[in-house]
Amino acid sequence: GDSVTQMEGPVTLSEEAFLTINCTYTATGYPSLFWYVQYPGEGLQLLLKATKADDKGSNKGFEATYRKETTSFHLEKGSVQVSDSAVYFCALRVNQGGKLIFGQGTELSVKP
Amino acid sequence: DAGVTQSPTHLIKTRGQHVTLRCSPISGHKSVSWYQQVLGQGPQFIFQYYEKEERGRGNFPDRFSARQFPNYSSELNVNALLLGDSALYLCASSYERDLGYGYTFGSGTRLTVV
Numbered sequence: 001g002d003s004v005t006q007m008e009g010p011v012t013l014s015e016e017a018f019l020t021i022n023c024t025y026t027a028t029g030y031p032s033l034f035w036y037v038q039y040p041g042e043g044l045q046l047l048l049k050a051t052k053a054d055d056k057g058s059n060k061g062f063e064a065t066y067r068k069e070t071t072s073f074h075l076e077k078g079s080v081q082v083s084d085s086a087v088y089f090c091a092l093r094v095n096q097g098g099k100l101i102f103g104q105g106t107e108l109s110v111k112p
Numbered sequence: 113d114a115g116v117t118q119s120p121t122h123l124i125k126t127r128g129q130h131v132t133l134r135c136s137p138i139s140g141h142k143s144v145s146w147y148q149q150v151l152g153q154g155p156q157f158i159f160q161y162y163e164k165e166e167r168g169r170g171n172f173p174d175r176f177s178a179r180q181f182p183n184y185s186s187e188l189n190v191n192a193l194l195l196g197d198s199a200l201y202l203c204a205s206s207y208e209r210d211l212g213y214g215y216t217f218g219s220g221t222r223l224t225v226v
Contacts, residue, residue, distance in 0.1 A: 044155070046216065
C-alpha cells in the first residue's frame with residue numbers, strides 16, 4: 001500500500017546550520033507530496049507542496065524537490081532558526097479526494 | 113477568512129462514555145476529513161466526507177462514526193470510549209477538485225479518556 005517513511009528524530013541543530021530531513025514514499029499512482037509543520041500544542045500547518053515530478057516546493061526558506069526516480073521529497077533549509085523548532089511531517093495524497101498519508105514525523109530542535 | 117474551526121479544544125471523558133467533536137471547514141471547502149494523532153505519531157486517517165457523503169474510511173472500529181451537514185460542517189462521534197482513544201483529533205478541509213491543493217487543518221480537539 002501507499003506509505004511514507006521519514007528519517008527518525010529528534011534532530012538537534014545549532015542556529016544557522018543546514019537542515020535536511022529525508023522523506024521517501026511508496027505510491028501506486030501519481031501522488032502529490034506535502035510537508036506539514038506542527039508547533040507544540042498546535043495543529044498542522046502546510047509548509048510546502050509539489051504535485052508532479054521535478055516540481056520544487058518552497059516556503060519560508062524551506063525547499064523540497066519531487067524526485068520520482070528516487071521516490072523522495074527531502075526537506076531542506078540553508079540556515080535554521082530557533083523558531084523552526086517543531087515536528088515536521090511528510091505526506092502524500094494519491095487520488096482526487098483521497099486521504100493524506102503521513103510519515104511518523106521528525107522532531108527538529110534548534111539551539112541558539 | 114476564518115480557518116478550519118474545531119470544538120471543543122480540550123475534553124476529558126471517562127471510559128465507556130460517548131463523545132461528539134465538531135468541525136467547520138473553510139468557506140467554499142466541501143470536503144472534510146478527520147484524523148487521529150496519538151502522541152508521538154503521525155496523523156491517521158479516520159473519515160472523509162464530500163457533499164455529505166462518506167468518501168473514505170480508515171482502519172478504525174465501528175465505534176467511530178461521522179456525518180457532514182448541508183453547510184459542510186461535520187461531527188465525529190466515538191462511542192464506548194477506551195483509554196486508547198486518547199489523542200488529538202484533527203479536522204481538515206479541502207477544495208475537493210484540485211488534487212494538489214493541500215488540506216487545511218484545524219488546531220484539533222485534545223481528547224483525554226480516563
